Amino acid sequence: MNEYNINHLRELEAESIYVIREVAAQFENPVMLFSGGKDSIIMFHLARKAFAPAKVPFALMHVDTGHNFPETIEFRDRLMEETGTRLIVRYVQDSIDQGKAVEETGFDASRNKLQTVTLLDGLEELQVDCAMGGGRRDEEKARAKERFFSHRDEFGQWDPKNQRPELWNLFNGKKHMGEHFRVFPISNWTEMDVWQYIYLENIDIPNIYFSHEREVFMRHGNLLSVSDFIPMRDTEKVEKRIVRFRTIGDATCTGAVESEANSLEDIIEEVAATRTTERGTRHDDKRSEAAMEDRKKEGYF
Secondary structure, three states, rough: OOOOOHHHHHHHHHHHHHHHHHHHHHHHOOEEEOOHHHHHHHHHHHHHHOOOOOOOEEEEEEOOOOOOHHHHHHHHHHHHHHHHOOOEEEHHHHHHHHHHOOOOOOOOOOOOOOHHHHHHHHHOOOOOOOOOOOOOOOOOHHHHHOEEEEEOOOOOOOOOOOOOOOOOOOEEEEEEEEEEEEEEOOOOOOOOHHHHHHHHOOOOOOOOHHHHHEEEEEEEOOEEEOOOOOOOOOOOOOEEEEEEEOOOOOOOOOOEEEOOOOOHHHHHHHHHOOOOHHHHHHHHHHOOHHHHHHHHHHOOO
């Protein structure tokens, strides 16, 4: 009998496709959250594989803070046009204008936390019963607690002590009216898995992930990109450096890393050698020891 071998990336791919198909089978109105970052790009790629040759049977949803990196938005729009995918965009600015969210002020102001209001309003308005996200357990300790299927109450809030048990590959999407689920198809992937899979599948990603010269300045140990969204102190000095981004979020809280990696092979080598965590450049995670867990309990991604 011939032996059937499959490498770890194909095992992860098969697991994620299974989860995505379970979502399509169990829920009436799911969406896939899409930010234009590498994790959501991977998820969308897996969803296209899951239903090929048909189109992805659900919409993608982006919560736009208005403080995005322009390269990310350009990539998002081009990908949606090329694949003919339906994209739903909800804007944090609308939540501010409606008085539902209060914009922070000061040098460290960010709209990152305000996304929760816009997200929950959007899910309720669209009657979404499941929102797939690109969170991975290796990213951060609060995300390490997540199940594949994560129950959210009628207020969209997460209680890590009140989650459905997951037995083997049996996922329980049972919910009461008004509740919904968040599902994380790439929970078991690591940052290295993501980069190796992008290389294996030759997946297109925003050029912001590769090294490039950029005007940056140092704040709280992070190299922040100069932009109209971030007021600068008189003592902060703008420099041109060769950098790239390991994660992509709101520009006001996402730091760059100095890097010469301008190919996927270079990035894989760099990630293998680094001793800095992937979210070590995210200023939003440093606001408190439990910053991510607090945001997730409020209904964050």
